[in-house]
Amino acid sequence: xxxxxxxxxxxxxxxxxxxxxxxxxxxxxxxxxxxxxxxxxxxxxxxxxxxxxxxxxxxxxxxxxxxxxxxxxxxxxxxxxxxxxxxxxxxxxxxxxxxxxxxxxxxxxxxxxxxxxxxxxxxxxxxxxxxxxxxxxxxxxxxxxxxxxxxxxxxxxxxxxxxxxxxxxxxxxxxxx
Numbered sequence: 001x002x003x004x005x006x007x008x009x010x011x012x013x014x015x016x017x018x019x020x021x022x023x024x025x026x027x028x029x030x031x032x033x034x035x036x037x038x039x040x041x042x043x044x045x046x047x048x049x050x051x052x053x054x055x056x057x058x059x060x061x062x063x064x065x066x067x068x069x070x071x072x073x074x075x076x077x078x079x080x081x082x083x084x085x086x087x088x089x090x091x092x093x094x095x096x097x098x099x100x101x102x103x104x105x106x107x108x109x110x111x112x113x114x115x116x117x118x119x120x121x122x123x124x125x126x127x128x129x130x131x132x133x134x135x136x137x138x139x140x141x142x143x144x145x146x147x148x149x150x151x152x153x154x155x156x157x158x159x160x161x162x163x164x165x166x167x168x169x170x171x172x173x174x175x176x177x
Contacts, residue, residue, distance in 0.1 A: 021147060028151035031060040064148035067141070074104040108137055 014020040035056040042049035077100035084091065091098050115130055154160070 017143075021143065024144060024147035025150055028060070028064075028147050029154065031056050032151060032155055035060070061148060061152065064145055065152065068145050070104070074100060077101050077104075108133065111137070 014023050035053050038048065038053055041053055077097040080097040081091070081095075081101050084095075084097070111133060112130070115133060119127055119130070
């Protein structure tokens, strides 16, 4: 039997913000549906129950719900630290606002380290893509939060997320190795 080699697409990327938001809503709602459907696995299946289902709830939903609160705490600490500096007050090592600002600032640095390590493994990627990291932090993440809030709101209201059909204009092909 002879198999024909075919190029297959890895993903269909949405070409507009509304398409992106619909896709992310489907994904977030789908994660919640999957976690809910398999919720009893926590008692019966070791790997899935102990790791996968809690991971869906914690990293897929809970952290997305809490992230805007963490961002608000950071902004408050940043303003308080700024006012302290403007008034000539010394920055104290134990000051909660300073610790929050330093801790929150460490997260993008960790993102950058992970990004550089990943680029080290994928030699084909252009390092200039690292310039998109601030965009990811300031634009992409809040859009994800919005979709998680929308998905949770729909679930709590008992409304199903319409899967619809994604209109595909382009395909991203997997690079040949």
